[in-house]
Amino acid sequence: MSCETETVEVLREAGHKLTPQRLMILSALRHAEGHYTATEIYDQVRAEYPYVDISTVYRTLGVLKEMRLVSETNMGTGDTTYEWVREHRRHHHLICRDCDTVASLDHQYLEDLGAEILAESGFKPDIDHFAIFGLCATCQERSRTA
């Protein structure tokens, strides 16, 4: 739990209580790489403490999302995925709507878009983790020749 101290402080300062359930959910997300569904997190926490409820998982993810400690993304697979936001290592996804291939998109493109929007409208977008749907090069080719 040692490396969690900072996060715990951030949450407490925002007026949130640190319950054992929350600490377990937090820990599951922080020590994992990549995206997880709510159910995956639920299962992992339940292995340690079998009485958690799935609604507690969703509610905790909700407060973490509101504080922008985790990102919530619809990857087009049916259920929503959550990921711990690391300042370095920001990334986005290009998802082909035909073949479902997922490619990465450099953060810079969206960083620039966010800066433009902020400068011109005053609105500050959360550019944490985007999923952009479209057609990959291969599928464009295929539909041209079909």
Add this chain to the structure above:
Amino acid sequence: MSCETETVEVLREAGHKLTPQRLMILSALRHAEGHYTATEIYDQVRAEYPYVDISTVYRTLGVLKEMRLVSETNMGTGDTTYEWVREHRRHHHLICRDCDTVASLDHQYLEDLGAEILAESGFKPDIDHFAIFGLCATCQERSRTA
């Protein structure tokens, strides 16, 4: 139905059958302005033909989405909204995660982003109708002084 002829032809050429249910769903979307939830479309169709099933509405919205005749957008209100895509009149939304205010975003910003991505990666994004979450100017101010 006269003004629908072109759309009907597009669908038939893609191998889809034109059932009365689909024609009613199509007509409801085409003659409406703005975003609608699946339930709103369902209710409207049901007024004319009470035996449609909600799953038929979702499935039809699915094929229309796949053909990019309608856009599907999560506006953060819980349920997904659908809108007939009109080439002119493209627009996007900036939604404040604190006060839920919705502002419009000019299509140009995203058009440019889409062109950049296509040029550099070959992936062609569907830039039909984005909802970008963040903090409006007022709420940024409020959280600074809080």
Add this chain to the structure above:
DNA sequence: CCTCTACCTGCAACTGGTTGCAATTACATT
């Protein structure tokens, strides 16, 4: 250490959306 209260939890009921299946229907072919 005890008290108090606002926040949090688990439960159960609910809403939005999806899926497998048997029966039906659009429409291409003859």
Add this chain to the structure above:
DNA sequence: AATGTAATTGCAACCAGTTGCAGGTAGAGG
């Protein structure tokens, strides 16, 4: 106009996610 078949429909059962509520707990203050 009759036939064949693949797509589509309605139904029912299901999965993902949300919400109201009564009881429980973190943690601030005394």
